[in-house]
Amino acid sequence: MTQTITRLNPSARYADATCFAGIVQAVEVPASATDGIHEQTTSMLKALEATLERAGACKDRLLMATIYLTDMADYAGMNEAWEAWLPAGCAPARACVQVVRLADPAWRVEIAVMAAAT
Numbered sequence: 001m002t003q004t005i006t007r008l009n010p011s012a013r014y015a016d017a018t019c020f021a022g023i024v025q026a027v028e029v030p031a032s033a034t035d036g037i038h039e040q041t042t043s044m045l046k047a048l049e050a051t052l053e054r055a056g057a058c059k060d061r062l063l064m065a066t067i068y069l070t071d072m073a074d075y076a077g078m079n080e081a082w083e084a085w086l087p088a089g090c091a092p093a094r095a096c097v098q099v100v101r102l103a104d105p106a107w108r109v110e111i112a113v114m115a116a117a118t
Helices: 037-054 072-085
Strands: 006-008 017-020 023-028 062-069 093-098 109-116
Touching: 017 037, 023 037, 037 072, 037 109, 062 072, 072 093
Parallel strands: 062 093
Antiparallel strands: 006 017, 017 023, 023 109, 062 109
């Protein structure tokens, strides 16, 4: 028996989220490349929350997050936005790594998550 994979807003290159067997996977990038780390993270998390909800999940059901930063000096500013966004007691397993650059050189952060569908 083949299970269905659902893709939200698929393009030739990527989908906003994929859903399979009760698991939602999504990646989000900043809406503006000119903002600072706190603003990039805050806007990105707002968009991620909307994507998760459209996919049948929510931020308090995150299982895993991988955060990519272009400069670890941004770690505190990113964490400030992350901690304000995430409900208390719902922190997922998480990795935060520094990368040389992201697809848009002005992006300072990118996040990939996995969540359990509601």
